[in-house]
Amino acid sequence: MESFGYVKENYFSLRDELDSLGHSNVEILCVSKTFPWEAVQVLVDRGVHSFGENRAQELKTKFQAPRYQSLNLHFIGHLQTNKVTIASEMCSWVDSVDSVKVVRALQKSLAGTSKVLNLLIEVNTSGESQKSGVITDDEVNQVLEEIKGCKNLAPRGLMTIGPHTNDNKAIRQSFSRLSRLFENLGVHSPSTWDVLSIGMSNDYRIALDEGATMIRIGSLIFGNRA
Secondary structure (H helix, E strand, C coil): CHHHHHHHHHHHHHHHHHHHCCCCCCEEEEECCCCCHHHHHHHHCCCCCEEEECCHHHHHHHCCCCHHHHCEEEECCCCCHHHHHHHHHHCCEEEEECCHHHHHHHHHHHCCCCCCEEEEEEECCCCCCCCCCECCHHHHHHHHHHHHCCCCEEEEEEECCCCCCCCHHHHHHHHHHHHHHHHHHHCCCCCCCCEEECCCCCCHHHHHHCCCCEEEECHHHHCCCC
């Protein structure tokens, strides 16, 4: 575990930066995919509880009970319907909801329980074909209305992944579009509509400018992945 001491230093350095920039309320979602439990535990031992994973099998292996029961786990990858049970049981959040089909599968998996699963709708704001996410505002509305009708699901906000480019203007346009959509939908959404998840290790400062309430940080905390 000692070899992952840098993880703690990286996290709190970023936390200090956000505080100094006036973004103390922005949540850091620590994207721990491909890194072992020992790297995660360094942060858990310091009171950090929000982690993101994008593969159901890795989630199941890394966060075996009782580990996941005290954490705020987010499923952030494309969710196949045959992996819904793992995500809905272990996670507090699914941040990558991109279809009515997935919403219905999540509700079915939780039917008869008292659990309420927090959901973010993933929007493909870059138009890149390799990315998941709904594309049009109408599609976002369809998914949102489906979530609102589900007893065990709570619509909490929107998520996007910025375009794969060094063009800061294009990244800003992507985030700005989602920010405007988030605000517009919030007028007619529940009071729990409060999460705008934009920005990762390479573009989080732009995301902060565009109103992010959550940033998803992996390599800046855990280091480069093999």
